Amino acid sequence: VPGRDVxxxxxxxxxxxxxxxxxxxxxxxxxxxxxxxxxxxxxxxxTFDLNALVSGxxxxxxxxxxxPNRPFxxxxxxxxxxxxxxxxxxxxxxxLRNGVYKWGDRIDCPQRWTGYGEPWAQVNHEPVALGLMDLxxxxxxxxxTFFYEIGKRLNDRDPNILxxxxxxxxxxxxxxxxxxxxxxxxxPSPDWxxxxxxxxxxxxxxxxxxxxxxxxxxxxxxxxxxxANYASTLANDGMVWKPRLVIELxxxxxxxxxxxxxxxxGSALSIPTDLSLIRDGMHAxxxxxxxxxxxxxxxxxxxxxxxxxxxxxxxxxxVDAWFIGFASxxxxxxxxxxxxxxxxxxxxxxxxxxxxxxxKAVLNAKFATP
Numbered sequence: 001v002p003g004r005d006v007x008x009x010x011x012x013x014x015x016x017x018x019x020x021x022x023x024x025x026x027x028x029x030x031x032x033x034x035x036x037x038x039x040x041x042x043x044x045x046x047t048f049d050l051n052a053l054v055s056g057x058x059x060x061x062x063x064x065x066x067x068p069n070r071p072f073x074x075x076x077x078x079x080x081x082x083x084x085x086x087x088x089x090x091x092x093x094x095x096l097r098n099g100v101y102k103w104g105d106r107i108d109c110p111q112r113w114t115g116y117g118e119p120w121a122q123v124n125h126e127p128v129a130l131g132l133m134d135l136x137x138x139x140x141x142x143x144x145t146f147f148y149e150i151g152k153r154l155n156d157r158d159p160n161i162l163x164x165x166x167x168x169x170x171x172x173x174x175x176x177x178x179x180x181x182x183x184x185x186x187x188p189s190p191d192w193x194x195x196x197x198x199x200x201x202x203x204x205x206x207x208x209x210x211x212x213x214x215x216x217x218x219x220x221x222x223x224x225x226x227x228a229n230y231a232s233t234l235a236n237d238g239m240v241w242k243p244r245l246v247i248e249l250x251x252x253x254x255x256x257x258x259x260x261x262x263x264x265x266g267s268a269l270s271i272p273t274d275l276s277l278i279r280d281g282m283h284a285x286x287x288x289x290x291x292x293x294x295x296x297x298x299x300x301x302x303x304x305x306x307x308x309x310x311x312x313x314x315x316x317x318x319v320d321a322w323f324i325g326f327a328s329x330x331x332x333x334x335x336x337x338x339x340x341x342x343x344x345x346x347x348x349x350x351x352x353x354x355x356x357x358x359x360k361a362v363l364n365a366k367f368a369t370p
Contacts, residue, residue: 151214
């Protein structure tokens with residue numbers, strides 16, 4: 001039976017840039033068109049030589065299989081990682097929609113937060129109190145204690161608000177991308193804990209579950225594909241796409257035999273006005289002097305918006321370092337997510353800065369920036 005040609009959405013320049021940006025680091029990058037869900041780049045590292053499989057090179061296959069860095073593991077679609085602070089735009093959307101925060105309100109950013117009492121005390125990543133700040137500044141500086149307070153307010157209103165908002169942005173469920181196997185990730189909730197755990201004590205939804213979720217920690221897990229799709233949703237005013245890697249199938253004469261049109265999978269629980277305010281905070285992440293990745297993007301020729309995230313990794317002394325974002329800020333044409341898996345941070349530099357540097361390399365290819 002004659003085979004068919006597959007027309008992919010991938011942009012060769014962006015794909016090459018994503019692969020080169022990761023280099024020999026463990027991690028993944030996914031880039032998406034925020035207005036169609038087309039996958040512009042999808043890279044996972046480390047990788048392997050496909051020729052070894054085609055030729056049946058048993059020695060090479062055995063070597064890859066034994067490699068502790070798991071080159072056969074597709075981190076872009078199967079890697080499930082805590083998102084860290086890259087989740088905070090979702091927390092922001094839930095807070096604005098449900099009225100527990102109104103734009104312009106100022107909330108304290110102490111070094112140590114005790115909103116649920118001393119047994120549930122939690123700290124910020126910065127060693128000193130930063131004082132009162134609004135949501136824009138809290139996103140720019142990624143103040144954990146600000147978002148613990150937001151998480152408490154949401155949880156006190158209804159513990160399902162934040163989990164449901166996260167799911168509406170496409171987390172915690174398969175994206176349904178065609179021809180690709182993927183993990184679903186986890187969005188913890190009171191019902192999820194009851195289903196996942198067997199002991200009564202473990203099934204309880206604790207205050208710490210709510211505040212951890214608010215900053216993208218705890219049981220929350222997401223794939224880079226989901227995170228790129230979520231970044232698209234932030235950029236496009238709330239449309240959640242079914243990601244599209246394959247555009248069409250053609251016969252050997254070049255005739256189209258099947259097309260895969262863009263498909264909206266859902267809508268985020270937010271409104272354009274709120275998302276515009278959140279995008280302004282994400283723009284501050286990359287441009288304000290105190291923005292967590294402003295060292296990477298503040299003087300960049302193309303305007304950007306994004307959110308960093310440095311999450312605790314199960315591997316001792318390492319982190320899962322995220323950056324999600326889109327460009328340009330005014331007219332987004334690319335949304336992107338990058339994660340560095342079990343990453344060893346450089347002294348004095350958050351791992352998310354290096355994720356942002358990887359993203360910048362892809363944006364350079366997109367916008368022809370030297």
